[in-house]
Every structure is written in C-alpha cells, then in structure tokens.
Amino acid sequence: MAAMTRLSGKSKASAETMQDIARRHLVQPWPVAGSIGDESRGVIGAADGIYVTDGEGRQLIDGPAGMWCTNLGHRRRELAQAMYEQAMELSYNTPWYTMNEPSAVLAQRLATHxxxxxxxxxxxxxxxxxxxxxxxxxxxxxxxxxxxxxxxxxxxxxxxxxxxxxxxxxxxxxxxxxxxxxxxxxxxxxxxxxxxxxxxxxxxxxxxxxxxxxxxxxxxxxxxxxxxxxxxxxxxxxxxxxxxxxxxxxxxxxxxxxxxxxxxxxxxxxxxxxxxxxxxxxxxxxxxxxxxxxxxxxxxxxxxxxxxxxxxxxxxxxxxxxxxxxxxxxxxxxxxHPVGCAVALKNLDLLEAGVLDHARAVAPYFQRQLKTLEDLALVGEVRGLGLMACVECVADKQSGNPLALDTEVGQRIDAHCHELGLLVRPLIHMCVMSPPLIITSEQIDTMVSILREGISRTMDDLRSEGLWDA
The missing domain is CATH 3.40.640.10 (Type I PLP-dependent aspartate aminotransferase-like (Major domain))
Structure with missing residues (x-):
C-alpha cells in the first residue's frame, strides 16, 4: 500500500489545542495519581494502511497495530462501507427480546472456524x-x-x-x-x-x-x-x-x-x-x-x-x-450489535480471501528480521510467534536482569523510534511489535531498521548519562 500523505487541514497548532482540551477534560487510560485528569498524550490525526500520522504530520509505521487490533490496516474502505450500509439498514436493536441477522450469521461463521x-x-x-x-x-x-x-x-x-x-x-x-x-x-x-x-x-x-x-x-x-x-x-x-x-x-x-x-x-x-x-x-x-x-x-x-x-x-x-x-x-x-457484527462479517471475508495466507507467509520473515536485533548489547531476547513479537531489554545478557531504570527504557526507545518513523508499544523494558497483517517484507525491513536505530540511540543515551556501561 502506498505511503500516506500528510493530513490536509491539520496542524501542530490544532494538535496542541487538542492536548490542552485533554488536560482539562479527558481522563486517559492507565494514568498515575500524580497526573490523573491533568495529562495529554500524542495525537494521532489520521491513518492509512500500516501507517498513522501524528499531530505534527509525521508518518509512522503502526508497530503495535493500535493495540494488537488493526489487523487489516487503517482506512479500509470495505470495512467503512460495511459500517455505513448496516447503520443505514439497522443501527441498533435490543438484544433482550429481538435479534438481528448479522449477529446470527456471524455466530454461525465463527462456529465453523x-x-x-x-x-x-x-x-x-x-x-x-x-x-x-x-x-x-x-x-x-x-x-x-x-x-x-x-x-x-x-x-x-x-x-x-x-x-x-x-x-x-x-x-x-x-x-x-x-x-x-x-x-x-x-x-x-x-x-x-x-x-x-x-x-x-x-x-x-x-x-x-x-x-x-x-x-x-x-x-x-x-x-x-x-x-x-x-x-x-x-x-x-x-x-x-x-x-x-x-x-x-x-x-x-x-x-x-x-x-x-x-x-x-x-x-x-x-x-x-x-x-x-x-x-x-x-x-x-x-x-x-x-x-x-x-x-x-x-x-x-x-x-x-x-x-x-x-x-x-x-x-x-x-x-x-x-x-x-x-x-x-x-x-x-x-x-x-448489528453494526459491529456486520463489520466483523466483512472483516472475516477479507481474512479468508487472502490476508490469512499472507500473514502465514510473511510471519517467518518478520520473526527472522527482528531476531537480528539480538546482536545489540541492550537486547536480551527477541521472541514471538506469527505476527507478534517482543524485544526484551536487559542490563546484561548473562544475568538477564532488566535495567534498574526499566520503566524508562521502553519509553526512551519509543521516543527515538517516533522521531524516526515508527510507533512502538513500550512495556516497561520491553518493546512489543504486532503490525497490521497486511505488512510487506519491505515494510518489515524498514520497521526493523528503525527499531535498531532507536535501540542504538537509547544505548548511547544511557552510556552518556552514566546509567549503563555495557
């Protein structure tokens, strides 16, 4: 899929406005008490395929596929059309004493799998x-x-x-x-x-x-x-x-x-x-x-x-x-919900029509390329299966101990990767990668290259700050 262009009509100023509104009104998931109700997070303004665009117009590979979920990628017209058509046909019905066709058909199809x-x-x-x-x-x-x-x-x-x-x-x-x-x-x-x-x-x-x-x-x-x-x-x-x-x-x-x-x-x-x-x-x-x-x-x-x-x-x-x-x-x-079930039916159509085959074909390459990161001193293990993987960072490879500042390491890597064009999901001292299933081998190469550079920059930072001497 072609790379996404920068959003028209979106600006850094509007992103900053949204962040200010969020600080005053939006409670974020998983906040800490010291900033609960008074924080903002990076704005994502648009997305297309395996890419998202942040509030400053930077295009990023969506490394975690949202939260393990954007399997078919962003801006998939078939899914958006399924939502629209079902909403215009039947937007809601009470499940307490009525039912809808999409839910019954979806249940049947899921049972076959x-x-x-x-x-x-x-x-x-x-x-x-x-x-x-x-x-x-x-x-x-x-x-x-x-x-x-x-x-x-x-x-x-x-x-x-x-x-x-x-x-x-x-x-x-x-x-x-x-x-x-x-x-x-x-x-x-x-x-x-x-x-x-x-x-x-x-x-x-x-x-x-x-x-x-x-x-x-x-x-x-x-x-x-x-x-x-x-x-x-x-x-x-x-x-x-x-x-x-x-x-x-x-x-x-x-x-x-x-x-x-x-x-x-x-x-x-x-x-x-x-x-x-x-x-x-x-x-x-x-x-x-x-x-x-x-x-x-x-x-x-x-x-x-x-x-x-x-x-x-x-x-x-x-x-x-x-x-x-x-x-x-x-x-x-x-x-x-009739709209959700209609979207799921179209999603299943697309998976069965070739995406599952593609995911199985590209997964071994995804795992092999990420495994090459184990030559970095900060990386203790790269593990995974299919199109999900984790890069775990450790203080030293012999003991396998995480860094004393483990809460910061994943965030530091994520910050560097963000600047370079990759969205990472940092989990304490680990980086999780689970891109959309439609990712290509060439895009995997780009993703791994950026992640390597982000980890390398983090190692340089830790050494220069006297926090790590490996």
Missing part, C-alpha cells in the same frame, strides 16, 4: 466483557449443576485478561494490581510460563514439566471440586509475548479435562490472523478449549466487539439439568 464443539457465541463489546462473560457463565453453569463451591479460577503470573473487576482480578503483570482491588479470594496465580526467565541451569523441557506439575499440585491442594476454570492466553501478549514451551498447553488441557475444570482460552490477541488463523488454539497449539474468548481483530478495531464461543456440551448440560427455570442473568446493551 472454532475447534471441537464450540458452536455457541455470546457477543460482547470487547475483551474485558468477553472474559467477564465466560467467568460468569462458569459460575452460572456450576450453580445450575448443584456445585456452588466450584468457582475458583486459575490464572498465571504475567497474564493480562482485562480491566473489568473480575477479568482484572486474573491479571498477573507487575504493577497492574499494586493499587487496585480484585476478587483475590477467587483467583490463584501460577508461575508465568516464560522460558527466558526459567531457573538457571534448567532446560526448557524440565521447566515445562515443572509448570505442569505445579498446576497438578494446585488442583490437588485446592481440590478439583472447588476449581471452576483455568483462563490462559495461548501466547501471553501484554505480558511480553510469552510463548510457552511446547506441550505445556496440551498438558494443562488434559489436567483440566480430567478434573472437570473449564479450559478458557483467551484469544483476544491471538485470534483473527495474528498467528495466521482465525483461531489459534487448535491450529497452532493442538488444543480444544471449552470456551474461546475473542475481541480486537474480529473487526480489525473498526468497531468495539468481542465474545465468547462456548462448547455445545456445556449448553446441553444446562438444558438437561433439573433447573430449567434458572436464568443466566447476564447481558449488555450492545450485545450482538
């Missing part, structure tokens, strides 16, 4: 509400089956599952929960399956076996009769693109099946082409979950939509119970 007997879809407004839906369904399921004590949830360190109360309770990333409350009495956190951070002298296979044994012991200690679900991302995205050891997920799936624990796969990031398939659970990892969570790429970020795909077996269990009157009292005003 989902593994096993995952045939039933509950639509939400995004990933957090989808996780919340799956967990509330688990609670309802066990209540109806006469097992009200079977409600504990197993999650992992490094996990990220959302910002609503119950979904956020599962989060295990550093600093996410330092000042926030959660349903801690319902959640047990297990070890992050990060091979890079495995104990010294331990093989990846031994590390995997220890994780599986930890899971098994947790089930024995807590009691299978008290554990309702395990929730896990096939690849832990916001935790630093953690790809678990081979065989880990299938072993956990088997333990869950043996102990009647629902295996809930959070595919909010890994779904809709990020790993080359509509869903990655079966195609990439060989597992068939009880529930799959999705959002983000389902509409390529053009409309807020998410959902949970639920096993037909679970539905049949409920229908056969002795409590036919029990109500799953859960729903959202915008469940099964």
């Amino acid at each position: 989902a593994p096993g007997d995952l045939d039933h879809v509950f639509f939400t407004t995004g990933g957090s509400s989808a996780v919340e839906t799956a967990l509330r369904f688990m609670q309802f399921y066990n209540n109806v089956r006469g097992r009200p004590e079977k409600k504990m949830i197993l999650s992992r360190g490094g996990a990220y599952h959302g910002s609503s109360y119950l979904s956020a309770s599962l989060n295990g990333r550093p600093r996410d929960r330092d000042w926030m409350d959660g349903a801690d009495d319902l959640v047990v956190k297990l070890t992050c399956p990060d091979p890079f951070r495995r104990p010294a002298g331990t093989s990846v296979e031994a590390f995997r076996d220890s994780l599986v044994e930890e899971f098994r012991q947790a089930v024995e200690r807590i009691g299978a009769d008290r554990i309702g679900a395990f929730v896990g991302e096939p690849v832990m995205a916001s935790g630093g693109v953690i790809v678990p050891p081979d065989g880990y997920l299938s072993a956990i799936r088997e333990i869950c099946r043996d102990n009647d624990i629902l295996f809930i796969a959070d595919e909010v990031v890994t779904g809709f082409g990020r790993l080359g398939h509509v869903f990655a659970s079966k195609e990439v990892f060989g597992i068939e979950p009880d529930i799959i969570i999705f959002a983000k790429g389902v509409t390529s970020g053009y409309f807020p939509l998410g959902g949970a795909i639920i096993s037909a077996r679970l539905m049949e269990d409920l229908r056969k119970s002795n409590h036919g009157e029990a109500m799953f009292a859960h729903g959202l005003t915008y469940s099964s």
